[in-house]
Amino acid sequence: MKVLIRFLRRGQANAVEAKERLFDGEALTLGRSTDQVLQLKDRRVALRHASIALRAGTPVIASRSPAGIVVNDTLCRDAALRAGDTVRIGANVLRVFEPPAGIDLGFSFELDAEVAAEAAGLDSRRLDFQALSWRRAPVNWALAAATLALSLVIPASGLLDEGWQDRLRGGPLPDDGFWISGPLSPAHHNVGWRCETCHQQPFERVRNVACTDCHAGVGRHFAADGPVTGLETMRCAGCHAEHNEPATLVRRDDALCTDCHADIAAVAGAGAGIEDAADFHDAHPEFRLAAGGPQRLKFPHDVHLDPEGIEGKDGKDVVMACGDCHRPEADGGRMQPVTMLAHCADCHRLDFDPAFPDATVPHTDASTVLRRLVEYYSRSFLELYPDPQATAQPARLARVPGRVTDARERARLLQQARERAFTVARDLFERRSCHDCHEIAATGDPDDPWKVEPAKLRTAWMPKARFNHARHSTALSECGLCHDAARSKDAADVLMPKIEDCRECHGSGDWHRNPQNRVQSSCTMCHGFHDARHGAWEGAVR
């Protein structure tokens, strides 16, 4: 495209000076910027305001700024230029005239003299960053207001109306979830981002009722009528802090306990019978085993654990291990209780008649056993004539089955059977099977002549502490490291380890008093705050 531009300047007495310039290029650009073909000097003009290019052979002026251009006093976006047209952009006037041959477009260009004068003087404002950039004050206020609205006002508006709160939570606007100070612990995810579940009253700390709504029946630390007051008013959240990373809902620090237990007498009075404990390693009383009398069981661990072996059920010698009797519970924590049936009966069979080794007495109280024996022998004496002397021949063959004896005979047989049962029972209770393990005393009552003391086996020797065998299994795979069973001759031996044994690995609750790489052992490692005696914790969630 070839364009002839005629620059007009009005001099004195309105004399017009003209200067011509020929443009040859694709598009003639107009604007305030320095790179425009035609530089327009007016502050109102955009940097790149318009361009003129050929469209299908016709020169067309098109606006490149939102302001548009005025062609023949009509505001438009683009227009074809014909001779006689007048284009105004700011103070600049373009008048199109008939171009000479070989030229696509010709126009005169005139600039308002005053605007030119204004533009000629260099304005120091153009160099002043402060003058050219946005004014800070409105932005400051706007930013502050927006921040306040988004982080406080809008979320807080949900507190006024539940319906609106729900809509906020569903919508894109910030809700009170924006206020969360840390992730909710997974246990509480069922709360479902409803802050008001716990934060029931604004500006009030989370109340215990918010916890006990769900966690009903949580055990108290001690009985409500105990000697210490004040603990009833303790806040659940005082120990169970939510919204924390890493998520720890339970206090693990010693101070939880030692605040009182370091000098428990000061809190609970001297007569409470509780010893002071301030630190597992440095200040903790010796383990105190559960109260209760002798076990009343004759059980030498050493015999059973004889490395040479012990006579088993088939008379063969077997070598026993701890695990043969002591099986951990499913959670690996404590051991399952040892029972006669499961663990002893294989070897310690309760048969009483060598002729019928399969006949056994139940493992129960003496009178029942005696009754069973009387019944057993009565039946066999009545069915078959018994010949107690002819033990070499089977008794049942001595009589013809189905033969009815007379009453005298019957009474004699029953008397014999009874005597026999007593004899066998005496053997059982006073010399053999029962007597092997149990302590038995004669009562002098012919109907119930023996009293068997039941064995008192314990599953928890230290009921106020937790112990998990599984946790220790890798480190202490040999039970003997803690429980000196191999040398125990008496069932009365308590094989629980001493506190010193634990302290070999378990150190103080305070890491910097824990010098030899011992396990840092806080109170809560073994003890719980909530006492199961006063209510259960587990499974209490409604």
Next chain:
Amino acid sequence: MQESLLAYRRMRYLWAAGALAAAAILAYALHRPPEPPNGGTWLGYTLGGIAAALVLLLGAFSIRKRAYASTLGSVRGWLSAHVYLGLALLVVMTLHAGFQFGWNVHTLAYALACVVVASGIVGVWFYLRYPEQMSRNRAGETREQMLAELADLDRLCAKQAAALGGEFPDVIVSARDRAALGGSAWAILAGRDRSRVVLPGAHGGGHAQPNAGQSRLVDWLGHELAGSTDGERTRLIHELMALVNTRRGLLERLRRDAQIRGWLDAWLYVHVPATCALLAALAAHVLVVFLYW
């Protein structure tokens, strides 16, 4: 000659801020809260209180700066304290947060404070770096003087060009009109020379061409000079060239001056609005903490 604002009074505020930060770190290290460290432990509340007080104190600089009759220390001392305590704030508030962050109003306040402190650090760097450059660049002249000088040079160039006639007046006028100087905030900060010039026929066919550093114009003048056979004309072109060179230097200096002063101001366009947002976020943070206690 004078110590810098960082060295004010043997860096007393550095020591103060350092002591504060060190005390906070020590307390944090020794603190054994029953739960993970966070803003809700007693140390958390304490550090939070200190941090909030610091923010207010730092914000009060803006008030003190304008309270010209105030005798509450010198502004210089305030600024020195502002800088160092701002850095200490970074430590104190991080410990207050217990390194717990999330998408919430609390972290928003923290992030805004970080933006404010970071922009402040940039500002201090500018303050330390630019004044000397600005002074050197100005060579004792004010901007108005330089602009007046430029106007004089423009006039002289135009006069010289008119004397030469031919293409000269148009070229010189276009170089004058299309000399880019400032214009928009970004143009000032970038400091790029987007000057252009329209050269006649053989040298560009009337198109505006980049003329950064007036190099195109000087090239053209050189070309004209080489082609000149008339002694008087050669002398005039020489003189014009000298004027153009002086003008080029002046343009550079003006542009650089605007740029330096622009940057000395520009960082405040982040610092101050971010501070306002921070104050709002801080207010929300404090309120919300107690709203959902």
Next chain:
Amino acid sequence: MNAGHHRIAIVGAGPGGLSAAAHAARLGVDHVLLEASAAHAHTIQRYQKGKHVMAEPPVLPLRADLPFEAGTRETVLERWRAGLDATGANVRYGAQVTAIAKDGAAFRLSLRDGGSVTADHVVFAIGMQGNLRQLEVPGADLPCVQYQLDDPDEYRGEVIVVVGAGDAAIENAVALAANNEVAIVNRIDEFARVKDGNLKLILKSIESGRIGCWYRSGVAAVERAEAGAARPYVLVLNTAEGEARIACDRIIARIGAIPPRRFVESCGIAFPSADPMALPALSGRYESSVPGLYVIGALGGYPLIKQAMNQGYEVVEYILGRDLRPADHPLFEEKFAKLRFGLTVDDTLALIQERIPLYREVNPLQFREFMLGSAVHRPEAGAVIFRRNDYTDSFFTIVDGTVEIEIGEENPYRLKLGPGQFFGEMSLLSGRRRSATAYASAGCVLVESPRREVLKLINSIEAVRHHIDRHFVIRAIQTAFAPNASDEELEAVAARARVNDWKPGTVIFAEGDEADTLHLIRSGSVAVSRNIGGREIVTSYVAAGNYVGEMGLMGRTRRAATVRANVATETVSLSAADFDALLARNPELRQKVQALVRKRLAENARISAQPQTGDIVSFLMQQGLGEATDVLLIDESLCIGCDNCEKACAGTHDGTSRLDREAGPTYARLHVPTSCRHCEDPHCMTDCPPDAIRRAPNGEVYIRDNCIGCGNCERNCPYGVIQMAAAEKSGPKKAVKCDMCKDLSGGPACVRACPTGAAIRVGPESLMDLVARVER
């Protein structure tokens, strides 16, 4: 008694003449008031339009039959005119008196128009302005020629030629140049004898092309231009290059006035000295050496309107033979009440004048005036009158009792002064801090006179100047070299010592000269420079109160450095012989001087190694730091251009910043913004009609609220730091300048508001330290 005879003829219808005529008219005394111009109060008529006229001194009651209070020029003139009409005074305008001669018992007053008037008594109230000189060339009577300029804003777009090169011409030319094309015609090729401020103003205007200047040119003629010319008149000039013709609209001739003294002397009135500033000798009743001839107003030494009006009233009373206590009598009564001398005011004044030899030669009226401005004290025994390093500059004379002056810092020595002696002249003359502490003893009675009053006295009475000068020398020697020498011992040395005035830039002594004198710098400051590598390098700056030249004298060699006055400087020079004698008196002194020599030698060596330091010193001297007592500097390596200093200044001073940070020169990181230097002898103070510019006890030069906005100080300040600004939008413009925030606790707001510590204030004491720090 013929019609041309009056009992009293009053010459000049200024405030004094008007008041006299009005009083005479009211008393029915036959009188005539002769006024050369066409209206009353010619000087005030020539004031700029709307100018505020003051009623100073405010304490003095007005005693006249014409009303007067402070107000605009127009109100004052209008009220006088109305008052004059009301009293029916006999005024003859356009009657210029050309001669007065004794004609028998009466005086004959010849008038310019050829007539004459006779009178029994003549009252001279002609003021100091004299008659305006007029152009005496062809065409001088054309309407385009005028001799005064009321309102420069009246003229716009005209071509105006101002003839003359004095202050008035320059002020008119500069004012007119705002809206007109102005040329100024100067007979010689420089502007001599003008105020510094005006000199700078005109040279700047000429340099920038705003005002054209015809040097070495005189007016040859004024002509009407040919018809059709662009400008209606043509001024023809004789220039060094030949005749020049300037087409113009207007010619303003400000070619000075004929001073009245010659005329006054021609009437037989005697003056006490040839000093052009001297006032005629007058009695207490304003009667001159010619009986029956009275002098009142400015010519008699009373330049203030209120005083002149009072005198006009009083002189008529005196002529009528009545006794009248002067208007200031109650003021004196109050002032002297605490003296408990039991004497009348006049006797007390006479006693004081008699007691104090310094004042003996002052005429009683002048002394009365002087005492009116002074204060009388009866300090408690042991009271401190002023302390060393105070910035006060008042002057004390001892009427009774004794005063002890403690000289020296390390081994203070107390000098005892008795009645009739004076002290405080060191600070008075140097403008610097007090160099000693003064203690009163029991029964001490002192007169404390403000600097301005004393300077007036010094300038008008040679004897006073001489007395004070000699005393100054003695005290200066005592302070510097011989604290324990008595006045008598030093009398001879003092008599031989010379007081030298040095213009700025003059060489006091040059490197290589023979060392024969020692200079004690009394006021101003000097720069010491050495020729290093062919270049003159300033090595140090020595402020008033110190001495230079000792190095040459100690070694009795040639001068090792050049000493040049930075600003207008006064030194007291001692000959080598006298200096030796002083050294001989006091062996400690020799050590002291030697220590100083060593210090200066070390400094020289350091500066020689770092010649740039010298450049910094000379730069600072150029910027007027040589006379500064406290100046604002900006360390450009720290300045971020936030303008907080200006904002703080404006914020604490009615919204007008008294400093312009950006303006002002820069050298080696040091920027000297346009801001007051608190000069030791402030240029701004030299011509302040209401005496509004004061120096506060801590050295701050400030402008009081009674500023009338005349703009003299703005023009006189060579550093351009005073501006005229209105406190409120519509309020009158007053001069404002830095007052170092003297009313704010905590020091100057600009420095306190600088966030980076770039703005600092330095005094002469710390200047060299600063320069050393710039180097680092």
